[in-house]
Amino acid sequence: MAILAPMMDLPTYSAEEPLADERMEAKGLQLFVKRDDRIHPFISGNKWRKLKYQLEDARRLKKTHLVSFGGAYSNHLLxxxxxxxxxxxxxxxxxRGEEVNPPNDTLFLCRQFGMELIFVPRTRYRVDKMGLWQExxxxxxxxxxxDEGGRSPxxxxxxxxxxxxxASRYDHLFVACGTGTTLAGIVNGIATGGTGGAPPRAEGVAVLKNAGFLQQDIRDASASDHPFRLHLDFHQGGYAKTPAPFLAWMQEFHKNHGLLLDPVYTGKMMYAIFELASQNYFSPGSRILAIxxxxxFGLLGMRARWQGDGTWPA
Ligand SMILES: Cc1ncc(COP(=O)(O)O)c(C=O)c1O
Known part of the structure; x- marks a missing residue:
């Protein structure tokens, strides 16, 4: 019988660190990174923020078994x-999908943490999650x-x-958007006056292609009419698509800043911020916070795409 640890004992505080880069300085911009990745090695980033009230709710309802959905590289499942x-x-x-042996790093770690995995053919996974849950x-x-990705009010x-x-005031808060749940929360946080002073602009970078539908999803999830901006042109070809020039850009970033990103979410967000800066999207003097x-683990899951000899996959 597992011993129930007290809830909410995971600190959510994460530092806001300056990220010095001459391309930003040349435009008169200040870039900072909120290190939610440091909250926990595996319950990292927005994941703890998304899960903690759901875990509390489950405990309140005296549920002992949590069930969810995800792809084979899902940060949410880990x-x-x-x-x-x-x-x-x-x-x-x-x-989602057939079992592969040996399992990838993400699923290996999920099993280490005692998670049971049920592999589901992609066709059924796509259309019948509720049927699976019921069955x-x-x-x-x-x-x-x-829900998949931890999506929930x-x-x-x-x-x-x-x-x-x-801890500080910013003009722009940037986050990568999959389901848009994290951005919806940020919009709510801003709307309820969390920051004091002039509110920052909430800006999401969609990692899916044709993600215009997120506009309404985020609006519905946030239950506020506070404005936000969704950038739809930085998906790099679609979800988990990583063209070689983008991978090369990421590798330069890692080398120059000693800060790792993942190619599915945070890499696309950071690329978008630099691209928008080069297009003079931001007013000089702006303070930008990248979350x-x-x-x-998404980076490790894709390491085969960075070939060891420095050449790029076709
Ligand atoms: C690392 C990372 N960043 C951002 C997101 C996007 O979060 P959301 O689905 O709340 O938009 C995810 C989603 O799974 C993620 O794993």
């Missing part, structure tokens, strides 16, 4: 596996469902706290 192990829940994940857990009173509530924690939402 975070959930680590968090459930830490707080004494069982966990099961429906994983396996519909009559299990201990089971608690957490409770996740929005957790992400809003990021804004109230800010590092963690997910660095």
């Amino acid at each position: 975070a959930l596996a680590a968090a459930t192990a830490r707080y004494g829940f069982k966990s099961t994940a429906f994983v 396996h857990f519909g009559s299990d009173p201990q089971a608690y469902l957490i 409770l996740a929005v509530k957790g992400c809003a706290e990021l804004v109230t924690e800010l 590092h939402t963690g997910g660095l």
